[in-house]
Amino acid sequence: MDIIRLKNVKKQYKNGTTALYDLNLNIEKGSFVFIIGGSGSGKSTLMKLLYREEKPTSGQIIVGGINVAKLRNSKVYKLRRKLGIVFQDYRLLPKLTVYENVAFAMEVIGAKKQEIRSKVLKSLEIVGLKSKIHNYPNQLSGGEQQRVAIARAIVNNPKMLICDEPTGNLDPEMSMEVMKIIERINEEWGTTVLVVTHDKEIVNKLKKQVVTLKDGRLVNNKAKGTYDNENT
Amino acid sequence: MKILRMIGRGIRDAIKSVFRNFSLSLASISCITITLIIVAISIILSYNVTNFTKEIEKDLTIVVFVNNDATEEDIQNINLELKKIENIVQKETIYKSKADVKKEMQKESEIFNSVMEEWNNESNPLKDTFQIKVKNVEKIKDTAKKIEKIDKISVVRYGEGMVDKLISAFSSIQKVTYGAVIALILVTIFLIINTIKLTIYSRKREISIMRLVGASNFTIKIPFIIEGIILGLLGSIVPVLIVIFGYPYLYRVMNGYVFTPLVTLITPTPFIYTIVAITIIIGIIVGMIGSSSAVRKYLKV
Numbered sequence: 001m002d003i004i005r006l007k008n009v010k011k012q013y014k015n016g017t018t019a020l021y022d023l024n025l026n027i028e029k030g031s032f033v034f035i036i037g038g039s040g041s042g043k044s045t046l047m048k049l050l051y052r053e054e055k056p057t058s059g060q061i062i063v064g065g066i067n068v069a070k071l072r073n074s075k076v077y078k079l080r081r082k083l084g085i086v087f088q089d090y091r092l093l094p095k096l097t098v099y100e101n102v103a104f105a106m107e108v109i110g111a112k113k114q115e116i117r118s119k120v121l122k123s124l125e126i127v128g129l130k131s132k133i134h135n136y137p138n139q140l141s142g143g144e145q146q147r148v149a150i151a152r153a154i155v156n157n158p159k160m161l162i163c164d165e166p167t168g169n170l171d172p173e174m175s176m177e178v179m180k181i182i183e184r185i186n187e188e189w190g191t192t193v194l195v196v197t198h199d200k201e202i203v204n205k206l207k208k209q210v211v212t213l214k215d216g217r218l219v220n221n222k223a224k225g226t227y228d229n230e231n232t
Numbered sequence: 233m234k235i236l237r238m239i240g241r242g243i244r245d246a247i248k249s250v251f252r253n254f255s256l257s258l259a260s261i262s263c264i265t266i267t268l269i270i271v272a273i274s275i276i277l278s279y280n281v282t283n284f285t286k287e288i289e290k291d292l293t294i295v296v297f298v299n300n301d302a303t304e305e306d307i308q309n310i311n312l313e314l315k316k317i318e319n320i321v322q323k324e325t326i327y328k329s330k331a332d333v334k335k336e337m338q339k340e341s342e343i344f345n346s347v348m349e350e351w352n353n354e355s356n357p358l359k360d361t362f363q364i365k366v367k368n369v370e371k372i373k374d375t376a377k378k379i380e381k382i383d384k385i386s387v388v389r390y391g392e393g394m395v396d397k398l399i400s401a402f403s404s405i406q407k408v409t410y411g412a413v414i415a416l417i418l419v420t421i422f423l424i425i426n427t428i429k430l431t432i433y434s435r436k437r438e439i440s441i442m443r444l445v446g447a448s449n450f451t452i453k454i455p456f457i458i459e460g461i462i463l464g465l466l467g468s469i470v471p472v473l474i475v476i477f478g479y480p481y482l483y484r485v486m487n488g489y490v491f492t493p494l495v496t497l498i499t500p501t502p503f504i505y506t507i508v509a510i511t512i513i514i515g516i517i518v519g520m521i522g523s524s525s526a527v528r529k530y531l532k533v
Contacts (some may be wrong), residue, residue, distance in 0.1 A: 001251055052445070081446035091441055095252070107241055108447035110234040152445065171416070 003029040003160055003192050009059035011045050019045035021216045023059070025048030032186045032193045034164040034203050037213035043196045045208065046213070047164045051083055051196070064159050081109060084191075088165035090145045091205050092137040093108060093154075098124070099133040102152045104153075109156065123151040127181050134218055143174030146182065154185055160192040167199050175202055242454035249459055250317025250466075253431050257463060260427040264467025264515055267420035271413055272471045272511045276479060279503070284495045285402045289369045294376055295389045296362040302384040307360065312380045314362065319375040324365040329357040359386070369399060416455040417514065424522030428460060432526050439530045449531045456527045457520055468512045475507050 004027040011020040017040045027033055037043045048054040049061055052068050061068040064082045071079060093099050099120060106116045124130050126217055127147035146166060153161055163182065167175035179195075180203045186193040196202060203210060203226060210225025211218065250257045266328075276452070296314075298307060315322060334356055338345040351357075364379070366372050376388045432439070442452050480500040489496045 062339060076443065077446045077448040080444060083446075085444055091437075091444070093438055093441060104441075108442050108451055110238050110451070112237070145333035156446070 001031050003024045003064055004194075005060070005062040006049075007060040009049065009061060010057045011042070011049060011054065012057045019216055020049075020056075023218055025211065025214075025218060025221070027192065027194070029192055030186075030190045032183065032206075032208040033195070034206075034225070035194060035196045035213065036198060036203060036206055036210060038198070040215070041213040042216040043213050044164060047162060047194070047196055047228045051085055051162060052079055081156065082159050084150075084156070084158040084161045086146070086149050086153050086161065086163040086166045088168035090137070090149045090150055092145060094137055097134050097136055098129060098140070098148050100201075101137070101148055102155050105152045105155050119155055120151075123155045124148075126154070126185070127151045141174070142170050143177060146170065146178050148172075150178070150181060150185075152190075154191070157189070158191065160194065162199075163193070163195045165196055165198075167197065167202065172201060175199060176205070179206065200227040234470045238451055238454055239458075242458045245455040246458035246462055249431070249435070249455065250462055253434060254322055256427065256431045256434070257466075260424060260431070260463045260519075261467045263423045263427055264420065264464060264518065265470045267416055267423070267516055267518075268468050268511050269474060270470035271416050271420075271514060272475050272507055274409050274413045274416070275510060278406055278413065279507075280498055281402050281406045281409065283408075283498050285399060287496055288398065288402075290365075292366070292369055292372070294364040294366065294372070294379065296364060296379055297386045297388075298360040298362070299384045299386050300359065302360070308383055310362065310384065314364065314379070317375060319366050319368055319371050321365040321367055326363040327358050328361050328363065330356050330360050333358045333361060420518050421521055423530070424463075424518055426458070428456070428463075428523045428526040429529075431459075431525075432456065432530060433504065436530055439527070443531070452531060453472050453524060453527055456523045460519035460521075460523030461516050462519070463523075464515035464517070465512070467519070468515035471511050471515075473507050475504050475511065479504050479507070 004025070006023055006025045009023040009134060010018070012018045017166075023046070028058055029093050035046065045054065046195075049056055049068070050063055052071055055067050059069065066079050066082070068079060093104065094105060100198065101117050102120045102124060106119065111119075121130065121133075124133060125151050129144060129147055129151065132140065132144065135192055137148065146169075150161075161182065166182070167178055170178060182195065183192050183206060207226070208223050210220070210222050210227070212220035212225075296310070300312060302310075311325075312329065314320060314325060331353065334348050334351065337358075366375050379385065379388050396452050439452055483497055483500050486497065488499070
């Protein structure tokens with residue numbers, strides 16, 4: 001079964017630049033997919049379309065049964081509750097502790113206090129930060145901050161985890177550590193994982209499905225792909 | 233249950249936010265405070281003007297003097313004619329014979345008493361009178377003209393010019409105060425929207441993260457609306473104190489009237505409580521409108 005279905009998706013920004021031309025892509029539930037491509041290839045636009053930060057100019061996008069292209073602004077939260085999103089810049093709240101940052105994602109959807117406590121601690125345990133729950137983000141390293149962001153993304157048990165350059169700001173060692181956590185989530189919970197990256201090393205090491213974009217078009221979709229130089 | 237939990241969290245977040253962004257909150261609060269003071273004063277003024285106008289209207293009487301040669305029958309006739317005039321409050325029409333008027337005047341002063349003592353029914357120079365109240369003060373001139381047409385009547389008096397001018401002056405003062413109150417409220421809402429926009433601007437990131445982790449627009453709005461209410465409440469403290477202590481003080485100092493006992497002030501209790509309630513409600517509504525319209529812009533990410 002496909003969790004993501006894109007049909008003839010075109011995205012043209014208001015300034016006239018076209019980021020995606022007639023994109024067709026299906027992604028199966030439970031899979032782990034790398035989306036790679038050089039800058040300007042449209043990979044970030046694709047991500048934004050999936051979590052409805054942008055609307056497609058034309059075409060159909062179905063994510064987890066929701067017609068994203070037709071989703072009204074006031075109903076966007078219904079889509080976002082099915083997704084966990086991780087960004088390159090972590091997007092943590094600096095005035096909240098690690099625990100509060102993760103709990104925030106559950107509080108805003110109205111969860112009960114006891115439920116919040118057990119789930120927050122569980123997801124912080126998965127990312128290996130249970131000992132730092134009272135620290136503030138600025139007291140953590142980049143890798144640790146990204147792990148907090150992952151804990152926040154998975155705390156509501158999303159069907160799908162979308163990571164936009166999750167290792168962009170991290171050194172190779174930390175990058176690998178973060179990717180291992182994401183891989184574990186995919187394997188143990190069956191969460192569909194989409195990772196946008198241009199980090200050659202992790203793509204080649206993990207040997208997952210690789211979707212390659214170039215100049216707004218899909219050029220390659222391999223089951224066990226690698227990051228080849230000719231792709232970029 | 234879920235809604236209550238959300239509101240509970242909204243209150244907690246709102247209180248935190250008021251103190252975390254204290255300098256901005258203080259700006260909003262002082263802005264609300266200043267306008268509410270002016271609004272409260274304008275409302276007090278406007279209520280008092282309405283009150284004096286009513287009081288003066290109540291006292292406004294047309295006095296009809298009956299000619300000395302009028303017989304009992306003529307007086308009956310005058311009474312009937314008066315009943316036909318629409319603008320007269322029939323229940324309050326009082327007939328006083330000259331003997332009654334004499335007695336009344338004697339009671340009023342010692343000098344009148346000694347002079348009038350000597351008058352008998354024949355030598356009494358006073359006249360029989362009708363005292364008439366009108367329903368609509370603005371039509372008092374027409375009514376007086378109609379009364380003048382009745383036979384056997386000499387003079388009709390209603391304190392003409394002065395009363396007319398006073399009433400028209402009061403009604404224009406009132407219109408100006410109403411206008412000022414409405415304009416001030418609008419200006420305050422505008423200022424609050426801008427001040428709260430600043431607080432919200434500093435929390436743009438937080439709102440966008442809330443949207444990303446799946447908070448509905450309603451959930452995002454709750455803490456901001458509650459924050460607006462809290463700012464409105466805090467902003468109304470000083471105006472409320474000014475009303476509670478200031479108005480009774482003014483009332484005592486001025487002995488309850490302005491310049492002449494004709495223009496009386498409204499007694500402080502329960503009047504000040506009405507004003508306090510109005511002030512607080514305006515504060516809350518202004519805060520709510522300000523914050524909810526300020527946050528709307530950031531809910532499109």
